[in-house]
Amino acid sequence: MSQSQAQKIIKSLKGLDKQLQPDEQPLLDIPGIWDNGKEKRSEAGDVVLTNQRVFGFYYRSFPREYLFLDAIPLASIKRVTLRQKSFEPLFRELSISDGERTVYVRSSRAKIEELYRALRSAIEEHAPTASEAFEQPQTTEERREAPSYERQEVSAKFDTSPLAITLLFAGGILLEVIGVILWSFTGSPQAGLSLCFAGFIAVITAIFVQRQRAR
Structure with a gap:
């Protein structure tokens, strides 16, 4: 060089x-x-x-x-x-x-x-x-x-790979956004609450798996 x-x-x-x-x-x-x-x-x-x-x-x-x-x-x-x-x-x-x-x-x-x-x-x-x-x-x-x-x-294993963690995290965020939009359009908490909850669980799971991989 x-x-x-x-x-x-x-x-x-x-x-x-x-x-x-x-x-x-x-x-x-x-x-x-x-x-x-x-x-x-x-x-x-x-x-x-x-x-x-x-x-x-x-x-x-x-x-x-x-x-x-x-x-x-x-x-x-x-x-x-x-x-x-x-x-x-x-x-x-x-x-x-x-x-x-x-x-x-x-x-x-x-x-x-x-x-x-x-x-x-x-x-x-x-x-x-x-x-x-x-x-x-x-x-x-x-x-x-x-x-x-x-x-x-x-x-x-795919379920603990960075690609799977990224997809799980992004999917969780997307579910939460869709849940909020559905909630605001219908005016009914029940319509979007289940999606928001599922998205929240997905995001938490992704963070947990990532921390386990880092150990």
């Missing part, structure tokens, strides 16, 4: 320049959700790939300063898996493991594919492996096995 492209990423993400390490250059930035895999915490923001690390990043200065940065060094990555879940046609998940923990990156299909390719290229170019020892003599501590890369189809 050219110097101008790296500077473009730095300028587009407020506070990023202060978090970069010496000689670290951004290679790619995508919007996404970063699940750090150890605190069961997900953070929506940016996923930044550099010549040294890949990390989830989010910074704001108002109303209260807040910084989220969770990184995995390229040299420590042992496995990269592009996961496609059932009933999630628009989104993909990339799992990145260093052997001790696994982080999950969720974004659109195109962005995850782009990150998968860029991450593999960055590791091959910037992270030394044992197979490269004959080209560049290294100490034993610096050598490592090349990470594995794979694509994985993950089966999931």
